[in-house]
Amino acid sequence: MTEPGGTALAVEEIVAGYGGGPVLDGVSISARPGTITAVLGANGAGKTTLLRTISGFVRPRHGRVLVGETNLARRRPEDIARAGVAHVPEGQGVITELTVEENLRLGALSRRDRAGRAEALSEAYRRFAVLAERRRRAAGTLSGGERQILVIARALMAAPRVLLLDEPSLGLAPRMVAQVMDLVRQLRDDTGLTVLLVEQNARSALSIADQGLVLNLGKVVAEDDAAALAADVGLRRHYLGF
Amino acid sequence: MQEFIEFTLGGIASGMIYAAIALSLVLIWRGTRVLNYSQGGMAMFTTYVAWLVIRHTGSYWAGFAAALASGLVLGALCERSVVRPTEGRSPLNSVIVTIGLLIFLEGLAGVIYGGQYRSFPAAYSLNGLKIGKFALGISPNDLFTAGAVLAAALALALVFRYTSAGLRLRATAFSPVVARLLGVRIGRVLTLGWALAGLFGALAGVLVTPSTFLYPNSMDSIFVLGFTAAVIGGLDSPGGAVAGGVLLGVVLSYAGGYLGNDLVLLYGLVVLALVLMVRPSGLFSAPRTRRV
Numbered sequence: 001m002t003e004p005g006g007t008a009l010a011v012e013e014i015v016a017g018y019g020g021g022p023v024l025d026g027v028s029i030s031a032r033p034g035t036i037t038a039v040l041g042a043n044g045a046g047k048t049t050l051l052r053t054i055s056g057f058v059r060p061r062h063g064r065v066l067v068g069e070t071n072l073a074r075r076r077p078e079d080i081a082r083a084g085v086a087h088v089p090e091g092q093g094v095i096t097e098l099t100v101e102e103n104l105r106l107g108a109l110s111r112r113d114r115a116g117r118a119e120a121l122s123e124a125y126r127r128f129a130v131l132a133e134r135r136r137r138a139a140g141t142l143s144g145g146e147r148q149i150l151v152i153a154r155a156l157m158a159a160p161r162v163l164l165l166d167e168p169s170l171g172l173a174p175r176m177v178a179q180v181m182d183l184v185r186q187l188r189d190d191t192g193l194t195v196l197l198v199e200q201n202a203r204s205a206l207s208i209a210d211q212g213l214v215l216n217l218g219k220v221v222a223e224d225d226a227a228a229l230a231a232d233v234g235l236r237r238h239y240l241g242f
Numbered sequence: 243m244q245e246f247i248e249f250t251l252g253g254i255a256s257g258m259i260y261a262a263i264a265l266s267l268v269l270i271w272r273g274t275r276v277l278n279y280s281q282g283g284m285a286m287f288t289t290y291v292a293w294l295v296i297r298h299t300g301s302y303w304a305g306f307a308a309a310l311a312s313g314l315v316l317g318a319l320c321e322r323s324v325v326r327p328t329e330g331r332s333p334l335n336s337v338i339v340t341i342g343l344l345i346f347l348e349g350l351a352g353v354i355y356g357g358q359y360r361s362f363p364a365a366y367s368l369n370g371l372k373i374g375k376f377a378l379g380i381s382p383n384d385l386f387t388a389g390a391v392l393a394a395a396l397a398l399a400l401v402f403r404y405t406s407a408g409l410r411l412r413a414t415a416f417s418p419v420v421a422r423l424l425g426v427r428i429g430r431v432l433t434l435g436w437a438l439a440g441l442f443g444a445l446a447g448v449l450v451t452p453s454t455f456l457y458p459n460s461m462d463s464i465f466v467l468g469f470t471a472a473v474i475g476g477l478d479s480p481g482g483a484v485a486g487g488v489l490l491g492v493v494l495s496y497a498g499g500y501l502g503n504d505l506v507l508l509y510g511l512v513v514l515a516l517v518l519m520v521r522p523s524g525l526f527s528a529p530r531t532r533r534v
Contacts (some may be wrong), residue, residue: 057490081425093420095413106413110425124403158425 007066007087008194009032009162011055014063014073016053019056022061023049025218031162031211034192037208038226039204040240045215047198048090051164053086054196056080067162070157090136090167090198094147094154094180097199100131103150107157115157124153134183143177152183163187169201177201181208193235202240206230247272248379249499250492253430255384257491258391262446263468264483265395265474271477272415273435276325277331279340282465283347284320284440286458287446288402289311290355290449293362293456300361317440318433326429327435351458364452369429387449398438402480411435415478463507467494470510474517476524485526489513 009031017023023046031037039047052058054065056077065073072080081087095103108117125132128149134142137140139150148168155163165184169177185208189194199205206212209226214235222235229235235240263281270278277282279333291312296305324343328335402408413421414431421428450464471490473481490513497509517525
């Protein structure tokens with residue numbers, strides 16, 4: 001099972017859903033450390049459910065979620081977050097009533113080392129100048145693109161091992177989409193973060209991903225290097241729409 | 243003129259009591275969307291603890307401290323034992339559980355302490371203050387009451403704004419799902435919220451009981467007025483709870499003073515109805531759209 005360099009995140013034979021039939025029907029993923037894995041597929045394919053299962057909001061009926069050596073399946077969301085899995089949900093999830101700085105501080109509260117919290121905050125401001133400028137403002141006053149940067153920055157505050165990104169391009173202008181994708185790529189290169197990137201926008205996701213997989217009706221129907229997926233004309237026409 | 247000042251100051255003093263009860267309700271409502279109907283019963287119970295400690299030690303302040311401490315513990319205990327299992331079910335379940343808790347606490351107090359009315363000491367003199375010949379309509383103990391609630395509310399505001407625990411409390415109140423995603427153990431945060439609510443209820447109990455009497459139902463009417471204050475202020479807003487308490491206290495004091503004391507509770511309802519007609523979510527609650 002173990003690939004060269006090991007796996008940062010392994011999902012094994014996950015079956016999960018919301019009461020009726022399974023939304024995920026035996027999905028397996030293995031992501032090497034420091035790579036971006038694009039999770040593609042149409043609406044209703046199970047992409048968001050996959051992330052929600054990894055982060056503990058959906059309890060899998062079967063299967064394991066391994067981060068490093070630890071099986072996190074069926075643990076509570078807050079404990080999974082503390083084990084190093086940061087989930088940035090679709091539709092962003094900034095807490096609009098809190099200030100930008102409070103949102104960021106909140107992201108670091110699960111860290112035990114107080115020095116690390118302060119350092120993470122100044123690191124965030126160094127990397128994201130736009131947040132430093134607006135640190136005292138209510139997060140609700142930020143634009144859509146700024147909010148997306150804030151939630152990613154907030155997720156990084158906990159120094160996670162795995163970042164789950166759900167549709168970060170949703171509702172953003174094309175120029176912002178390119179910026180966010182660029183940011184994700186930079187984070188992988190600079191920090192060695194392992195990213196699971198769920199996207200409708202398959203073309204831009206594959207442009208930064210190392211590998212990708214395509215979900216359809218809760219099953220993995222294709223899995224390959226990102227370049228190979230992007231080059232597969234049949235797959236593109238059937239599942240990816242570009 | 244003198245009457246007016248008397249009524250105003252007296253109203254503010256009793257309003258601070260309603261504010262303390264309102265704050266305790268808001269603390270729980272913000273975190274859990276549960277209305278704690280047992281808040282008055284909890285405050286009555288902790289006041290009995292204070293009464294017991296005062297009787298044995300002879301020290302008012304030992305009793306005062308014991309009330310606050312037992313408020314913290316009782317709040318946390320209630321959340322962990324009976325409220326926690328209703329989490330994630332229909333809101334009606336937790337409402338019924340808190341009503342059951344109220345009946346239990348009042349029954350238990352009757353069993354332990356009996357049903358007779360007992361007097362409870364005040365921290366300071368209950369005689370009216372005067373400037374020269376000019377009566378102010380409030381006593382030194384009223385000043386202490388207002389000061390104590392104000393100090394506690396201020397301390398709470400500082401905790402909310404400047405501490406990690408406060409940030410967790412606010413994040414959980416605004417968005418529990420996001421808080422959990424960021425590793426906030428919201429179970430502990432909710433327990434903390436109930437503990438703080440117990441503290442504020444206990445404070446209201448020891449402060450108001452010198453001017454009523456202590457008996458198993460002694461906090462019932464105070465609870466109704468505190469609840470009214472919380473709704474007037476907007477159940478989501480701690481600042482609104484204090485303002486709603488003071489507003490209600492002053493209005494009831496004018497109504498009682500100028501119109502007669504018989505219908506004071508009814509006037510409270512009138513104020514509530516008027517506020518709800520104009521601003522259904524309370525005077526101080528920021529209008530907000532529910533997010534999905």
